[in-house]
Amino acid sequence: AAAQTLISASQSFNNLTIKNTSASGVILADALSVGGNLYLSADGANNVLLDAATNNPDVAVTGDLDFTGAGGGTESISMGNSTWTVGGDVNFTDGTIDDGSSTLVMNGDGKTLTANSQILYNLTLENNITFADSFTVANLFKCITASKTLTFTSGQTYTLNDIELDGQAVGTRVTLAPLGGTAYNWNVTADPQTDVSYVDVSYCNASTGSEIDASNGTNNDGDNNLNWDFGVTISGTCRQYDQSSNCADAETVRVAINGVLQAETGTTSTGSWSISYFTLSSDDV
Known part of the structure; x- marks a missing residue:
């Protein structure tokens, strides 16, 4: 049967559940705003498709985005080139997504992304978020909001094409931390990786991808990190x-590299000093 079309006409829904019918899918004709939860529910044998790829409208969900059906049909979302902003948990278990060139923005505090090892195109985090399982970000993984914590499940692998992280100031660093007390794995594919400022990171094993350059003097090595360059610390x-x-x-105290004084400085205390966060090459003197 032909697809159904949902025309919101600037109206907002409270909760919205897309169920399976004999239609080939539900096409979003214009921007969709849901004040509660947005569910896809294949309760019977037919499939459920939410199509944002035909018209590429933006989607805003205050609550959760989830696949909830228990029937034999499949549940899928074509995200198109839209921006999907979600304030609640996002759970893609039991369904599939076609990421297109979309951006998923998560802005709810203390929420969880369960990606079911699927691919997102852009992922932007604007609040404290926990990642329950592995995922791939095909384009840009981004958090530039001050004082946010991104928590990654230990042992899971996160494949990220490009990253942009900025906590804006020393006292408001973005924190990257493990859920489980041991390392989580990053595979960062684009090279070089330099868009990292005001980040506090620990237990990040990025050894399978490009080196992450965190040597600009704003970042903190919380230990147990691999393939992160925090620059050189010298002391005397x-x-x-x-x-x-x-x-x-x-x-x-200042240091000169190849006869050129560097901007970084140290200060003596009972004779001792240290200088951090500058970069040395193998032939520097």
């Missing part, structure tokens, strides 16, 4: 001319 002791007395406290 400052002595006065007699070679036995420590230099005064609060003296500024």
Whole structure:
């Protein structure tokens, strides 16, 4: 049978469930706004398709986005080139998505993405989000919102083409942390990877992909990370001319690479100093 067409005409739904009928799918004619939950539910033998690829309207869901049917039919979403903004949990278990060139934005606090190992095109995080299982981001994985924590399930693999992470300031870093206390795996494919600022990361094993350049002086190595470059830290002791007395406290120490003074500085304290976050090559002096 022919597809059905949903025309919202700037109206907002409370909760919306797309069920299986004899129609070949439900085509979104215009922007869709759901104040509650958006469900796809194949309760019988027929399939359910929500088609945003024909007209590419934006979709906004305040609650959850989920496949909920228990019947024999399949449940699928064609996301098109649209922006899908979801405030609740996103669960793609029991269904499939065609990512198109879409962007999934998750903006609800403490919500979970269960991707069922599927592919998203762009994924933007605007709040504290937990990732329950593996997924692939074909284009851009992005979080540039201050003071947010992204939690990755230990042992899972996240394949990310390109990343953009920025917590905006030292006191509001984006935190990348494990759920389970051991490493999660990143496979970052685009090279180079330099769009990382004000990030606090731990237990990220990125060894199978491109090296992540986090050496701009704004990021924090929370330990147990692989294939992240946080730059070089050097340290030493400052002595006065007699070679036995420590230099005064609060003296500024700078390092020169190949005869050029670097911007990074250290400060003496009981003679000791350290300077971090600059980059050295193998033939530098």
